[in-house]
Structure formats: C-alpha cells, structure tokens
Amino acid sequence: MLPFKLVYSDDYYLPIGAHVFPAEKYQRIHKRLLETGVAKASDFVTPQPASDQDVLLVHTPQYVHKLKTGTLSAQEELQMEVPYSPELVRAFWLAAGGSILAADYALHDHIAFNVGGGFHHAFPDHGEGFCMVHDVAVAIRRMQREDKISRAMTVDCDVHQGNGTAAIFAGVRIPTAPLPSTSAPTLNSLLPAKIRNAHAGDVFTISLHQENNYPAWKPPSSIDVDLPDEIGDDDYLSWLDNALSSGLRQFDPELICYIAGADPYREDQLGGLSLTIEGLKRRDDLVFRIARARNIPVMVTFAGGYARKVEDTVTIHCNTVIAAKEIFAT
Numbered sequence: 073m074l075p076f077k078l079v080y081s082d083d084y085y086l087p088i089g090a091h092v093f094p095a096e097k098y099q100r101i102h103k104r105l106l107e108t109g110v111a112k113a114s115d116f117v118t119p120q121p122a123s124d125q126d127v128l129l130v131h132t133p134q135y136v137h138k139l140k141t142g143t144l145s146a147q148e149e150l151q152m153e154v155p156y157s158p159e160l161v162r163a164f165w166l167a168a169g170g171s172i173l174a175a176d177y178a179l180h181d182h183i184a185f186n187v188g189g190g191f192h193h194a195f196p197d198h199g200e201g202f203c204m205v206h207d208v209a210v211a212i213r214r215m216q217r218e219d220k221i222s223r224a225m226t227v228d229c230d231v232h233q234g235n236g237t238a239a240i241f242a243g244v245r246i247p248t249a250p251l252p253s254t255s256a257p258t259l260n261s262l263l264p265a266k267i268r269n270a271h272a273g274d275v276f277t278i279s280l281h282q283e284n285n286y287p288a289w290k291p292p293s294s295i296d297v298d299l300p301d302e303i304g305d306d307d308y309l310s311w312l313d314n315a316l317s318s319g320l321r322q323f324d325p326e327l328i329c330y331i332a333g334a335d336p337y338r339e340d341q342l343g344g345l346s347l348t349i350e351g352l353k354r355r356d357d358l359v360f361r362i363a364r365a366r367n368i369p370v371m372v373t374f375a376g377g378y379a380r381k382v383e384d385t386v387t388i389h390c391n392t393v394i395a396a397k398e399i400f401a402t
C-alpha cells in the first residue's frame with residue numbers, strides 16, 4: 073500500500089474525439105499502476121466534481137455561465153482547442169474536484185496525486201490550450217478559503233509555460249534581482265536559459281518551459297525559466313534546482329502544487345526540450361526530495377504529454393508515482 077492517496081476517476085476521460093491530447097491516458101495510468109503492483113485498488117480515492125462556487129473562486133461568472141449554458145463563441149471554442157460539450161464541462165469540473173481532494177490529502181499525508189488535472193492554460197475568463205478550468209488554482213483558492221493554507225507555490229515543469237497560472241496569481245509585481253547570481257559557478261557551464269523574476273502575491277508561481285513554444289505571450293510568473301530547445305537532462309535539472317532554491321529563498325509555502333507535465337520528453341510531438349524518461353524521473357525525484365527535506369506538502373497533477381507512443385507518456389506519469397513512493401515511503 074502506498075503512503076499516500078491517488079485521486080482518480082474513470083470519468084477523467086476527456087470526450088474530445090481524435091485529438092493530439094491522449095484523453096485515454098488517465099485510464100491507462102490507472103491500469104498500469106495496478107498491473108505493475110505500484111499501487112493497490114485501496115490507494116485510489118474517487119473525487120466529486122467541484123461545485124460552481126469552487127470554480128468561481130478562480131473563474132469569472134460570465135465565463136462559468138457560458139460553460140454551463142453552452143454559449144461560448146466560435147472564437148472562444150477555437151482558442152480552447154478542444155470541442156465544447158456538456159460532457160467535457162463535467163470532466164473539467166471533476167478534474168477540479170480531484171485537485172481539491174488531492175490538495176486536502178496532501179496536507180495530511182505530505183503528498184497526494186490527482187491522476188489528472190494540471191490544466192494550467194485556463195485563464196479566469198477563457199480557456200486555452202486544451203484547458204477549460206484551472207483545477208490547480210481552484211484547489212489552492214479552496215484550501216485558502218477554508219483557512220487550511222495561506223501561501224502556496226506552483227512548480228510547473230510542463231514543457232509549456234503556465235500562462236493561466238501566472239495570470240490568475242499575478243501579485244504586486246516588484247522586480248527583484250535577476251537570477252541566478254553570476255557567482256553561481258555551477259551554472260556557468262550550462263546552456264544559457266533566461267530567468268525572469270517578479271514578486272509574488274499569496275501564491276508563488278515557478279514555470280520551467282521551452283521558450284520557443286506555446287504560449288507566444290508568456291505573462292510573468294514569479295519565476296520563469298525560459299529554456300533553450302533541446303536542453304537535455306543535466307542542464308534542465310540544474311536550472312530546476314536553481315529555480316526551486318531561489319523560489320524557496322524568497323517564499324515560504326504551506327503547499328507545493330507540482331505540475332508534472334510529461335511533455336519535456338524528447339519524443340514528444342508538442343515539445344522540444346529533449347529530456348529522457350530517466351531524466352524526467354530525476355526531475356520528479358528532485359522536486360520531491362526538496363519538498364520532503366523542507367517538510368512542505370506536495371499536490372501533484374499530470375498536465376500535458378504527447379509522446380508519439382502513448383505508452384511513453386503513461387510510463388513518464390507512472391514514474392512520478394514511483395518516485396514519490398521511493399522518497400515518501402521511509
């Protein structure tokens with residue numbers, strides 16, 4: 073039995089037809105975790121959909137109304153890049169409920185997973201990039217509303233920048249010193265990435281992503297690391313380590329929301345960062361080790377993953393669970 077919970081429902085499946093987003097990945101991850109003995113049936117818990125009130129903690133009443141009544145404009149539906157249906161609305165409400173439940177479990181058990189979610193391109197007033205509702209933001213706002221936490225940090229390792237997250241949690245922006253400091257000798261030999269740093273509000277947002285990729289407009293996160301194409305494992309991990317250290321020097325979160333996208337993988341159709349499956353597991357290890365060492369609870373969501381072989385995406389996501397099992401079991 074795992075020392076943490078996996079929040080999951082067969083209804084996470086997104087009814088979007090033939091699409092680059094492998095909507096069946098959630099069911100495949102669930103199946104693989106059981107078949108390989110990584111998890112037992114009793115490790116999974118079933119979420120309830122978020123309430124409209126929860127979704128409204130992040131999204132505007134106008135946008136929620138359009139989603140509930142099927143009155144998005146053609147342009148709005150196009151921008152979301154997934155075909156609207158009432159069933160799809162239900163799947164996104166359920167994913168948000170899953171992240172709320174996972175955040176709650178994480179606060180008790182140090183870590184918990186939503187085997188889904190991570191819809192980091194959803195903005196308060198519109199959907200984008202396959203994302204309708206920002207489940208992670210809804211979960212954070214719900215935990216804050218219940219006074220379970222006051223400060224959270226998002227650590228977004230999807231290959232695409234977390235533009236919705238940055239927009240939702242934009243605080244009072246006070247530019248701080250650029251990072252890393254030039255005295256950091258270990259970074260001198262790395263492929264150069266651009267780091268942008270801005271002050272946070274009650275949620276500190278970190279995004280490591282491929283600079284030459286969607287979204288074209290990247291609203292400022294608290295820390296953005298704009299990585300060059302084909303950075304590879306070692307340099308990626310050094311930049312991640314640096315960003316986490318910098319973030320945790322500036323901010324003291326009571327919950328980390330780790331957005332563990334599988335799309336930095338070198339065989340990904342929508343990504344170009346050239347990480348290996350092993351490198352992605354080392355990435356998960358690093359995030360979990362740092363969180364564990366500082367005793368900060370972690371809620372994990374899976375976000376994107378568009379490997380040519382869906383099985384690779386499934387492996388990368390399952391490895392995140394294995395990494396947590398190894399690090400949090402003792």
Ligand SMILES: [Zn+2]
Pocket residue numbers: 230231232333335375376377
């Ligand atoms: Zn992505």
